[in-house]
Amino acid sequence: MNTSIHETKTDQIFKVFVYIFLTGALVIVIYPLIYIISASISNPSAVNSGKMWLYPIDITFDGYKLIFENGAIWRGYLNTIFYTALGTFINLAVTIPAAYALSRKDFAGRNLLMGMFVLTMFFSGGLIPTYLVVKNLGLIDTIWAMVLPNAAAVWNIVIARVFFQTAIPKELEEAAIIDGASNFKMFIKIILPLSAPIIAVMALFYGVGHWNGYFNALIYLSDKEMFPLQLVLREILVLQEMSAQSTNLTGSMAEAIHSKQQLAAIIKYGVMIVSTLPIIIVYPFLQRYFVKGVMIGSLKG
Amino acid sequence: MSSSTATSPLQKEEEINRGSTYHKLKQEKPRKLKKRRKILQNWQLYIFVLPAFLYFFIFHYIPMYGVQIAFKNFNPTLGIWGSEWVGFDHFTRFFQSYYFWDLLKNTLGISVYELIVGFPLPIILALALNEVKDSFFKRTVQTVTYAPHFISVVVMSGMIIAFLSPATGIINHAIQFLGFGPIAFLSDPDWFKTVYVLSGVWQSTGWGTIIYLAALSGVDPQHHEAAIVDGATRFQRIWHINIPAIVPAMIILLILNVGSIMALSFEKILLLQNPLNLESSNVIATFVYKAGLLDAQYSFASAVGLFNAVINAILLIVVNKIAKKTSETSLW
Numbered sequence: 001m002n003t004s005i006h007e008t009k010t011d012q013i014f015k016v017f018v019y020i021f022l023t024g025a026l027v028i029v030i031y032p033l034i035y036i037i038s039a040s041i042s043n044p045s046a047v048n049s050g051k052m053w054l055y056p057i058d059i060t061f062d063g064y065k066l067i068f069e070n071g072a073i074w075r076g077y078l079n080t081i082f083y084t085a086l087g088t089f090i091n092l093a094v095t096i097p098a099a100y101a102l103s104r105k106d107f108a109g110r111n112l113l114m115g116m117f118v119l120t121m122f123f124s125g126g127l128i129p130t131y132l133v134v135k136n137l138g139l140i141d142t143i144w145a146m147v148l149p150n151a152a153a154v155w156n157i158v159i160a161r162v163f164f165q166t167a168i169p170k171e172l173e174e175a176a177i178i179d180g181a182s183n184f185k186m187f188i189k190i191i192l193p194l195s196a197p198i199i200a201v202m203a204l205f206y207g208v209g210h211w212n213g214y215f216n217a218l219i220y221l222s223d224k225e226m227f228p229l230q231l232v233l234r235e236i237l238v239l240q241e242m243s244a245q246s247t248n249l250t251g252s253m254a255e256a257i258h259s260k261q262q263l264a265a266i267i268k269y270g271v272m273i274v275s276t277l278p279i280i281i282v283y284p285f286l287q288r289y290f291v292k293g294v295m296i297g298s299l300k301g
Numbered sequence: 302m303s304s305s306t307a308t309s310p311l312q313k314e315e316e317i318n319r320g321s322t323y324h325k326l327k328q329e330k331p332r333k334l335k336k337r338r339k340i341l342q343n344w345q346l347y348i349f350v351l352p353a354f355l356y357f358f359i360f361h362y363i364p365m366y367g368v369q370i371a372f373k374n375f376n377p378t379l380g381i382w383g384s385e386w387v388g389f390d391h392f393t394r395f396f397q398s399y400y401f402w403d404l405l406k407n408t409l410g411i412s413v414y415e416l417i418v419g420f421p422l423p424i425i426l427a428l429a430l431n432e433v434k435d436s437f438f439k440r441t442v443q444t445v446t447y448a449p450h451f452i453s454v455v456v457m458s459g460m461i462i463a464f465l466s467p468a469t470g471i472i473n474h475a476i477q478f479l480g481f482g483p484i485a486f487l488s489d490p491d492w493f494k495t496v497y498v499l500s501g502v503w504q505s506t507g508w509g510t511i512i513y514l515a516a517l518s519g520v521d522p523q524h525h526e527a528a529i530v531d532g533a534t535r536f537q538r539i540w541h542i543n544i545p546a547i548v549p550a551m552i553i554l555l556i557l558n559v560g561s562i563m564a565l566s567f568e569k570i571l572l573l574q575n576p577l578n579l580e581s582s583n584v585i586a587t588f589v590y591k592a593g594l595l596d597a598q599y600s601f602a603s604a605v606g607l608f609n610a611v612i613n614a615i616l617l618i619v620v621n622k623i624a625k626k627t628s629e630t631s632l633w
Contacts, residue, residue: 011535018432022442025426029446029507032460035471050474098353101346108340113350117357122560122617125364126606127586128593132370132381133363151356183345212453215568219594230455237459238572268463272456279451287444294511 040064040269048265063270066263073271075225076232083228084210087147091206092199094152099160100191104173114161121154127219134220145220146228150209156202159296163198164191201293204286208279229275236271240264371604384600391604400583408584408609411570412562415498420558422502423509424551428539430510431517446507458572461500462487488577497570497582512554516547552630560617563609585609 007015034054039047043058051057067073102110124130130149139145168191176186192199214230221227273280366381371391373384395401426446433439452460464470465486473483486492520543528538567586574582585605593602617632625631 008534014535015432018429019438021429022426022433022438025506026442026445029449029503032464032503033448035464036460048469050469050471050478053471053474094352094356097349101349104343104346107343107346113354116362117353120357120361123365123614124361124610125366125368126603126610127589128599128603128606129364129367129370130360131594132367132599133360137359148356149360151360152353157353183343183349187349208451212451212455214453214455219590230453233453233455233459234572237455238462265469268459272459276452276456283448283451284444287447290447291511294508295515 036269036272040273044266047269063267064274066267067270067274070267072224072227072232072235073229073274076227076229077275079226080211080229083143083146084207086143087150087210088203088207090147090151091153091156092202095157095160095202095206096192096195096199097187098152099157100164100187102157103161103164103168117154117157131219140220141223141226143226146216147210149216149220150213153206153209156205159293160198160202162296163195167198168194197289197292200286201289201296204282204289205293211279233271233275236264237268368603368607370600371607373600375600375603387600391601392608394601395605395608400588403580404583404585404588407581408563408565408586410581411494411497411584412565414494415501415565416558416562418498419502419505419509420555422506424513424547426506427510427513427517427547428543430514431543432535432539443507443510446510448507449504450508452504454568455572457500457504458569461496461573465496487573487575490578490581493573493578493581497573501569512550513547516550517543520546548628549630552624552628553632556617556620556624556632559620560613562616563613 038052038054038056040063041059041061042052042056043060044063046052046057101107102114104110134140134145134149139148172190172194173186176190181189212230214228214234217226217228217231218234221231370381370384372386372388373381374387375381376384379385430439430442433442449457464472467473467483467485472486477483484492486496524542525538528542533541563585565584565586567584567590570582570584571587571590574587586609589602589606589609592598592605621631621633
C-alpha cells in the first residue's frame with residue numbers, strides 16, 4: 001500500500017509498537033523450539049538443572065544414540081510410515097474422485113450427497129457408537145482400523161470440490177464430452193493431470209493427520225507390535241513422566257523407575273525432534289501449499 | 302472476499318457456475334427428461350462418489366443409528382437392535398451423579414476460557430502482520446508462527462510436561478531465577494486450565510491468522526490511499542477499513558467456535574490429565590472415553606456423549622441464528 005505520503009509521528013510510534021509486538025510473538029514461538037534442539041544435544045544434567053537455557057552445553061549425542069538403539073521407536077517409526085502411506089493413498093482415492101463428481105453441475109443428486117457429507121461435520125454418533133461399528137466390522141487390532149475410520153474428511157472434500165469448480169476450465173469438460181469421452185476417460189486423461197496442486201494439498205493435509213494422530217491407535221490397537229510412533233512417544237513423553245510425579249515408591253522399585261525416568265529424560269528432547277523430523281524437512285518447501293489449502297477453505301467458509 | 306464469506310456455500314457455488322454455457326444449454330430441455338438423461342449419461346460419476354458414500358454411510362451414519370444404545374441396555378450378544386429399551390435411565394443416572402456438575406463446569410470453563418483468550422489473538426496478529434511491508438520480516442514471522450501447528454498433540458503434551466516439571470522444567474527454573482518458589486503446574490488443579498489454554502494459544506495462533514490475512518489481502522488499496530489523503534492515522538485506517546473487511550470471517554469462526562464449545566478437543570486433555578489435576582481436567586469427552594472404552598459401559602457413555610452432542614447442536618443453531626439476525630453473516 002501507499003506510504004509515500006509522509007508519516008505522522010503517531011503513525012511512526014504505532015509502527016514501532018507493531019514491530020515490537022511481532023518480534024515478541026516471534027521470540028515466544030521460536031524459543032521453545034530452539035530450547036528443544038539445544039536440550040536434545042546437551043548433557044541431561046545441565047538441562048535438568050537449568051544451566052542450559054539457550055545454547056547447548058556439554059554437547060553429547062548419547063540421546064540420539066539411545067533413540068537409534070531403541071527397537072520400539074524404530075518399529076513405531078516404520079509402522080507410522082506405513083499407516084501414513086496407506087492411509088493417505090486411501091484418502092486421496094476417496095476424496096479426489098468424489099470431490100470431482102460433486103463439482104460437476106450436471107451430476108444429478110450432488111446437492112443431496114454433499115448435504116449428507118456436510119451434515120456429519122455437525123452431527124455424529126459419537127465415540128462409543130463409532131467404536132462399536134469398527135469393532136463389529138472386525139477391524140480392531142488390524143491395520144484397517146488405522147486407515148478406514150478416517151478414510152475421508154468432509155472439509156477436505158469441500159476444499160477439493162472448490163478447486164475443481166474454479167481451476168478446471170468448463171470448456172475442457174464440454175469439449176471432452178462432445179468428443180464422446182466417457183467420464184472415466186476424461187477424469188484420467190484430462191482432470192487428473194490438471195489436479196497436481198490439489199492432490200499435493202490433500203496429500204499434505206491427510207498425511208500430517210496420519211503422522212500426528214494417536215487417538216485411533218489408542219482405542220483400536222492393543223498389540224504393541226502395531227503401535228504407531230505417536231503411541232510409543234506417549235509412553236516415553238507422557239506416561240513415564242507421570243510415574244515420576246504420582247508415585248511414592250521406595251527401595252529397588254523406585255530405583256528401577258528412576259533409571260527408566262532417567263532414560264526418558266535423556267531421550268525425550270531427541271524423540272521430539274526425531275518424530276517431527278519428516279514434517280520439519282518438508283515444511284519450508286510446502287508451507288505455501290498448506291496455506292493455499294486453508295485459503296481455498298476460507299473462500300468457501 | 303468480504304462478500305464471499307457472507308454468502309452461504311450453495312449461493313457461492315451458483316456464482317461460480319453461472320458462467321457455464323454447457324449448463325445453460327442443458328437447462329432449456331424439459332426438466333424430467335433432462336434429469337433422467339443426466340443420470341444415464343453420468344452413471345460413472347456415481348462410481349466416483351461411491352467410496353466416499355460408503356465411508357460416510359458406514360462410519361458416520363451407522364453410528365448415528367447406533368446412538369440408540371443410549372436409551373437401551375446394550376448387550377453385545379443381543380446387538381444394538383435386540384437390546385432392551387430403558388428410556389432415559391442412563392441420562393437420569395448421569396444428571397444425578399456427583400460428578401455431573403464438575404464435568405459440565407470443567408467442559409464449559411475450559412472452552413470459554415479458550416474462546417476468550419484464543420479467539421482475538423489471531424485477529425490481532427493478522428492485523429499487525431498486515432501492517433508490515435518488509436516482506437522478509439513478515440515471512441519469517443509467518444513461517445515461525447505457523448510451525449507449531451504441525452507439532453503432534455503427543456509431542457506438544459510432552460513439551461508441556463517437560464517444560465513445566467517442578468524439578469527440572471525450564472519454566473520453573475525461570476520462576477526460581479526470579480526469586481519465587483517452583484509451581485507444580487500439572488498437579489495443581491488451579492493451573493490446569495491456564496496451561497491447557499496458553500499452550501493452545503502458542504500452538505495455533507499463527508495458523509489461525511491465515512484466514513484473516515486472506516480476507517485482508519482483498520482490501521482495495523484505494524480505500525487506504527483515500528484515507529491517507531484525508532489524514533487518517535494508521536490506527537484509524539485499521540479500525541475503519543481493515544477490521545470491517547475481516548468481520549465476516551470473524552463471525553463465521555465465532556459461530557464455529559461457540560458451536561463447538563462442548564466438543565472440546567480432548568486429545569490433549571487426556572494426555573495432560575493425572576489424578577492430581579483431575580478435579581479441573583475431567584471433562585465430558587474424557588469421561589466418555591473412560592466410562593465407555595476403559596470400563597465398557599457402552600450405553601451409559603453413549604448417553605453422556607449424546608447429551609454433549611445435543612447441547613452442542615443447540616448452541617450451534619442458536620448462535621448461527623443470532624449471527625444471521627444481527628449481521629447477515631451465517632453458516633446457512
